Amino acid sequence: MIVEGSNLIIEKLPKIRTRTVRSWTPVRAPDIVGLARSRALRRCPGRELAPRSLPVSADRTCHWCHSTVSATAITHLRCFSAENTDVSQPRLSVAVVGAGPSGFYTSKYLTSAVLHRIEKANDRNDKRDEGDAPALAPFDWSGIDIDILERLPTPYGLVRYGVAPDHPEVKNVEHDFAAQFETSNNNPSSSLSFFGGVEVGKDVKLSALQSMYDVVVLAYGCQAADRRLNIPGEDLEGVLSAREFVAWYNGHPEFGHIGTIVKECLWGSSDICDVDDDQVSTAKVVVVGQGNVALDVARILAKGKRGLIETDTPSSVLEILKGGASHVSILGRRGHVQGAFTIKGDSHRTMLRAKELRELTKLNKEGHNAKLIIRRGELELGMNDSSVAELKGASGRPKTRIDILLRDSAVSETDNPKDEAPKTVCLRFLLSPTSIEAKDSDGGRVGGVVCERTRLEGGPFKQNSVSTGEIETLPADLVLTSIGYKGMPLEGMKGRDQFDHQQSVVNNLHGKVTGDNNLFASGWIKRGPSGIIGTNIMDAKDTVKSIMMFIEENGRVRDEKDGRRGLEKYLEAHETVPIRWENFQAIEVAETDPARLRNDAQPREKILQITEMESIAGILKQ
Amino acid sequence: MWRPTSRPRPVAVSRHLQEVGCMKNQSQSQCGIRIRWHGGGPGQDAPTVNIKFINSDDSETAVAARVDEVLLRVAHRTGVEMEGACEGVCACSTCHVVLEQNLYDTLIDEMEDGALSEDEEDMLDMAFGLTHTSRLGCQIKISEDMEGAVFQLPKATRNFYVDGHVPQPH
Numbered sequence: 017m018i019v020e021g022s023n024l025i026i027e028k029l030p031k032i033r034t035r036t037v038r039s040w041t042p043v044r045a046p047d048i049v050g051l052a053r054s055r056a057l058r059r060c061p062g063r064e065l066a067p068r069s070l071p072v073s074a075d076r077t078c079h080w081c082h083s084t085v086s087a088t089a090i091t092h093l094r095c096f097s098a099e100n101t102d103v104s105q106p107r108l109s110v111a112v113v114g115a116g117p118s119g120f121y122t123s124k125y126l127t128s129a130v131l132h133r134i135e136k137a138n139d140r141n142d143k144r145d146e147g148d149a150p151a152l153a154p155f156d157w158s159g160i161d162i163d164i165l166e167r168l169p170t171p172y173g174l175v176r177y178g179v180a181p182d183h184p185e186v187k188n189v190e191h192d193f194a195a196q197f198e199t200s201n202n203n204p205s206s207s208l209s210f211f212g213g214v215e216v217g218k219d220v221k222l223s224a225l226q227s228m229y230d231v232v233v234l235a236y237g238c239q240a241a242d243r244r245l246n247i248p249g250e251d252l253e254g255v256l257s258a259r260e261f262v263a264w265y266n267g268h269p270e271f272g273h274i275g276t277i278v279k280e281c282l283w284g285s286s287d288i289c290d291v292d293d294d295q296v297s298t299a300k301v302v303v304v305g306q307g308n309v310a311l312d313v314a315r316i317l318a319k320g321k322r323g324l325i326e327t328d329t330p331s332s333v334l335e336i337l338k339g340g341a342s343h344v345s346i347l348g349r350r351g352h353v354q355g356a357f358t359i360k361g362d363s364h365r366t367m368l369r370a371k372e373l374r375e376l377t378k379l380n381k382e383g384h385n386a387k388l389i390i391r392r393g394e395l396e397l398g399m400n401d402s403s404v405a406e407l408k409g410a411s412g413r414p415k416t417r418i419d420i421l422l423r424d425s426a427v428s429e430t431d432n433p434k435d436e437a438p439k440t441v442c443l444r445f446l447l448s449p450t451s452i453e454a455k456d457s458d459g460g461r462v463g464g465v466v467c468e469r470t471r472l473e474g475g476p477f478k479q480n481s482v483s484t485g486e487i488e489t490l491p492a493d494l495v496l497t498s499i500g501y502k503g504m505p506l507e508g509m510k511g512r513d514q515f516d517h518q519q520s521v522v523n524n525l526h527g528k529v530t531g532d533n534n535l536f537a538s539g540w541i542k543r544g545p546s547g548i549i550g551t552n553i554m555d556a557k558d559t560v561k562s563i564m565m566f567i568e569e570n571g572r573v574r575d576e577k578d579g580r581r582g583l584e585k586y587l588e589a590h591e592t593v594p595i596r597w598e599n600f601q602a603i604e605v606a607e608t609d610p611a612r613l614r615n616d617a618q619p620r621e622k623i624l625q626i627t628e629m630e631s632i633a634g635i636l637k638q
Numbered sequence: 639m640w641r642p643t644s645r646p647r648p649v650a651v652s653r654h655l656q657e658v659g660c661m662k663n664q665s666q667s668q669c670g671i672r673i674r675w676h677g678g679g680p681g682q683d684a685p686t687v688n689i690k691f692i693n694s695d696d697s698e699t700a701v702a703a704r705v706d707e708v709l710l711r712v713a714h715r716t717g718v719e720m721e722g723a724c725e726g727v728c729a730c731s732t733c734h735v736v737l738e739q740n741l742y743d744t745l746i747d748e749m750e751d752g753a754l755s756e757d758e759e760d761m762l763d764m765a766f767g768l769t770h771t772s773r774l775g776c777q778i779k780i781s782e783d784m785e786g787a788v789f790q791l792p793k794a795t796r797n798f799y800v801d802g803h804v805p806q807p808h
Contacts, residue, residue, distance in 0.1 A: 185729035192723060370760040414763035548764050549723055550732040554792075557694075 107159035107205075108567060109579025111229040113216045113506070114236035115166035116173020117549045118539020120193040121556035122233050123162045127196075127206050129560050130160040134205060157567070159205035163229075163580050167215040168269065169595040169629045170603065173237060175549065177268040180312040181327035182319065184619060189549055197597055209580060211587075212595030213630070217507030219592045220583070226534055228582035231563055234522055234529070235538045238503035238545040239263075241520075245304065245497055249452030254281045254462035258309050258498035265316055265337075267330040267622035269629070279336045281462075281494035288335060293321055296339035296385075296438050300491050302465045304449055305498035306348035311372035313496055317341045318379055318386035318441050326617035330624060340386070344441045345490055349448035349470050349481045351398025352422055353406055353415045368418055376441055377425045386439035392426040394445040395419075398472060405476040446470045447488065448481060452495060464491045501545040519544060527559030528566065536563055599633035606632045679711050680704040687785040691718045694791045703780045709735065709789065710775035720791060726776035728757045731765035733775030736790040742771035745778065767792040 108130060112119045137155040170176060172190050179186045200208035216222055216236070226232050242257040244250060256277060264274035279288055282297040301317055303310045316324065320340025354367060379386040407416050422443075447467040455463035467488050470481035503522075505515035513531055516523050521544050522537040529535035538559040539552050547555075578585070587594055595603075606612070607620040614621070623629050684704040691699045691713065701716040703709070710733045713720035721732035737745070746752060754762070758777050765772060775789075 183729070185724045185727045188725040188727070189723035189730070191725065192721075370763050371757075374756065374760060414768075417759065417763070548730070550721065550730055550734075550764070551766065553721055553732060554766055 106157060106576050107161050107579070108157040108231065109229045109577050110160065110162045110231045110233065110563075111225050111583070112162060112164045112233045112235055113225075114173060114234070114539070114541075115164045115171035115210065115212070116235065116237050116539065117175060117189065117193075118237065118542075118552040118556060119164055119166075119173070119233070119235035120171075120196060121552045122235055122538040122559055123164060123200075123208060124196055125553075125556050125560045126233075126563060127160055127162065127200055127208070129564055130157065131203065131205055133564070134158065155568075159207075161207045161209070161580055162200070163209045163211055163583060165211045165214045165216055165220070165225075167213070167236075169212040169626060169633065170600060171210060171212065174239070177263055177266045178239075179266075179549075180262075180316060181266060181324060181329040182315070184327065186549065210595070210597040210600065211583065212600055213626075213635075214587065214592060214594050219590065220586060222506055222508035224586060225583075228578050228586065229534070230567065230577050230579075231534050231536060233536045233538055233559065233563070234506070234541055236506065236541055238501040238520065238540040240504035241502040242497065243500040243502050245449060245499065247449060247451050249454065249462070250497075252452055252454055252462040253277070253460050254493060255452060255495045255497065258303065258305070258313050258496045259501055261313055261496050262309060265329055265333045267328075267333070267624050269624055269626045272332075272624055275332065275336050278494065282336065282338075282341060288338075291338050294339045296320070296342045298342050299493035300343040301341045301345070301494045301496065302490050302492040303344065303346045303496045303498055304465070305500075306346055306367045306443070307498060307500075308369045308372050310346055310496075310498035311369070311376060313498060314344045314346050314441050315372065315375055315379070317344050318376075318439050319384050323384045325614060328619045328622060330622050331614060332624065340384075340439055341494075342439050344439075346441065346443050347447045347449060347465070347467065347490075348443075348445050350446065350479065351403055351472055352395060352445050353398065353403050353419055354472070354479055368422075370414065370418055370421065373418065373421060376443070377421065379441065380437050384439070385437050386441055387437040388425055389440050389442045390422050390426040391442075391444070392423075392428050395422055395426055398445055400472055400479075402474065402476045402479050403472065406479075446472070446481065448483065450487075452492075453489070462492055462495050464489050465495060501540070503541045503545065526562045527555075528562040534566070534570075536566075593635045595630070595633050595635060599635060602634065603629050603632050679708070680706045685782070687780060687782060687787075689780070689784055689787045689789065691720075692788060692790045693719060694793055696793075703784070705780055705782055707780045708776060709733075709778040709780060712780060713775060718791075720775055722776060724776075728755075728761060728774060728776060731761045731774065734762070734765040734767075734792055735773055735775045735778070736767075736769050736792065737771045737773055737778075738788055739771055741784070741787050742773070744783070745773070765792070 110123075110126065112123055133155050134157070164171070166173075172193060175187055175190055175193075197208050197210070200206045214220060216225060222232075239259070242259050249255070254277070256274065260271055260274050261278070263271040264278065281301075282299045283291060301314075303314050316329075317337070318340050320337045321334040323340070324334060324337070348367065350367070352368060376388045379388060406412060407419060446469060448470045449465050450468050451466045452462055453464040453466055455461045467490060468483045469486035469488065471484050472479040473482045474480050503520040505517075505522075509515050509522075510531070514523055514529055514535070515521075522535075522541050523530040524537045524542055527536050527538055527542055529537055536559055538556055540546075542559065543555060603623060604620075607622055610616075612621040623632065681704075684706065686702040686704050689701060689703045689712070691701065693699060699716065699718050701712060701718070703712040707715075708726065710720060710722045710726050712718075713733075714722065720735065722730075723732045724730040726733070746754070754773075755777070758774050761774060762768060762772050765774075
């Protein structure tokens with residue numbers, strides 16, 4: 017490609033395989049516009065060469081034909097790429113709200129479903145030309161463009177800010193998500209784009225999004241609030257939700273203030289600089305709840321700075337954790353074999369997850385100087401006839417394994433294991449917190465958790481915990497409640513019709529939001545906050561099926577939407593500068609800069625301030 | 639390169655990186671190697687066996703699997719919809735696959751201690767649609783005896799939540 021004077025001559029226009037242009041064609045600048053309006057343009061590589069948000073300063077190599085394209089040419093190509101709206105066959109435009117696992121999996125499966133459908137339609141049409149196949153219902157879309165909108169500047173949601181830092185292998189899924197940008201944008205019929213730092217409901221109204229896109233998928237999860245215990249003292253200083261604590265130790269930019277609270281709970285008024293790195297805090301921590309988040313939280317507190325030094329835990333967090341906490345208790349109001357929820361087909365699961373539990377049993381062996389304590393008496397209390405029945409049968413296998421694991425680590429009340437390790441993690445069962453007490457010395461600060469001993473009643477899989485009246489008070493300097501996250505409606509959502517406040521999920525049927533709209537839901541905000549990353553795969557497939565049904569039925573009757581171009585214009589008009597994928601990649605490069613890292617093993621040192629992320633991304637917000 | 643041990647075992651990322659030639663304590667991004675499933679493994683000229691995947695929508699995909707190849711990699715190479723979110727280090731359950739009873743038993747018998755590893759069991763506990771013959775695709779290595787083997791991917795079910803049903807918190 018050469019530029020001659022004002023006339024741009026494309027010697028080698030990247031190979032465009034359409035019915036109109038079949039070979040390498042020299043095109044003059046004015047012709048580009050003509051080409052832009054033709055169907056061929058949709059296959060033009062201009063889009064891939066340079067996203068519009070970035071200034072083009074250097075020549076680039078075309079993804080398609082590997083020829084070098086000059087910066088000026090790219091600018092021209094981008095111009096005609098931008099004009100590409102009045103084409104005969106539109107592309108499906110989809111906005112996904114939330115860049116977590118459910119958002120990415122929905123994008124992945126929706127892209128593949130649409131591409132598959134287009135391929136099928138083309139095959140049939142080709143055959144029909146030859147006269148040997150009946151006509152197939154035409155598919156109205158020639159491709160798919162998905163835009164993922166995210167409130168934070170960074171994608172990956174709970175993979176980045178929820179998965180424990182000492183589980184790096186779980187975070188590997190980020191590679192799969194990032195690769196979607198590559199695979200999707202390398203296919204002329206699909207594209208994926210990221211709009212970070214854009215909050216739906218504030219920066220862009222939900223209704224505006226619905227009018228700009230053919231389909232809007234809500235995948236923003238349940239990170240907004242917590243389920244509450246609803247007991248007295250829950251608002252005392254030093255009572256935090258595990259959600260806040262997890263977000264803090266993962267370096268979530270909005271939870272930096274939690275550090276100050278944790279510091280006061282663990283170290284009181286002493287200056288953190290005077291505390292030795294290996295010093296164990298004598299503070300007592302009580303974690304309420306026994307899900308995987310509760311076990312994560314306890315493990316992080318037990319490991320402390322030395323145990324997390326090779327993870328991506330921010331240095332500022334390690335400076336507060338120091339040697340860890342000496343006493344962590346994890347409370348569950350039911351027995352050790354009962355499930356978290358009684359979901360159909362899910363009854364074989366226990367609240368306790370074997371993986372995290374096993375990690376707790378290995379703490380001492382792995383040199384973290386922390387021992388897991390389980391009271392044999394409490395295990396036996398929970399093993400009534402119904403519990404024994406729950407262990408039997410096919411679905412009992414995982415439960416039986418948990419039971420054995422716990423029994424192997426259990427100790428009698430008479431043993432005195434405290435001498436063995438400077439730190440203990442106690443897993444307690446059949447204790448239900450009834451109130452949180454204040455400290456005698458400071459009425460506003462947490463001092464203890466009052467618990468009632470419970471016993472189990474009811475048939476197998478239907479057991480409930482019933483109070484026995486026996487009271488036990490656990491001293492506590494920090495209380496972390498881990499009884500579940502809670503979804504919140506988006507601003508602009510239509511009241512009770514679209515959001516179920518009781519269940520804290522969006523009202524939907526297989527992912528289609530109730531009512532006459534183009535809204536869909538996926539992930540936690542669709543099904544409630546439970547399950548692992550992989551659960552979102554089945555969930556996304558379910559939503560994608562609904563979306564496909566919706567577009568097949570409604571495709572032609574709807575107006576054509578502006579999609580990505582509409583959103584870009586809207587954000588510009590509202591003075592919102594989004595973080596695009598390239599901007600985020602710049603943030604990633606900065607986070608993994610060896611100069612920032614504590615040691616060679618640390619995967620990244622997260623940037624904790626949104627303003628810092630924006631300045632690294634080269635974005636100045638007004 | 640990916641070299642599964644004779645008995646497929648979960649390999650921690652760090653150890654895996656050592657195997658692929660990264661220095662100890664070098665982070666993944668620094669050594670520039672990403673554990674991806676494309677490339678590596680037994681080459682194109684490796685002997686193959688014919689196996690069959692039954693996809694979640696009940697369609698079938700017959701593929702030629704290379705001997706010594708990990709099942710998850712076979713799926714990725716041949717475009718079978720098996721995820722593998724943790725990239726094959728036995729830290730998720732997204733490569734869950736259901737085996738025929740005979741094959742399952744044979745594989746278990748071949749194992750040193752006659753049982754699945756703790757890690758694989760722990761992950762399987764969380765798998766969707768767990769069965770008696772469930773395994774993780776990243777922990778199965780193709781052998782010459784697997785000619786004709788059938789691997790069922792967990793069924794996509796519209797009953798994920800029965801119409802309108804929302805889980806009730808206890």
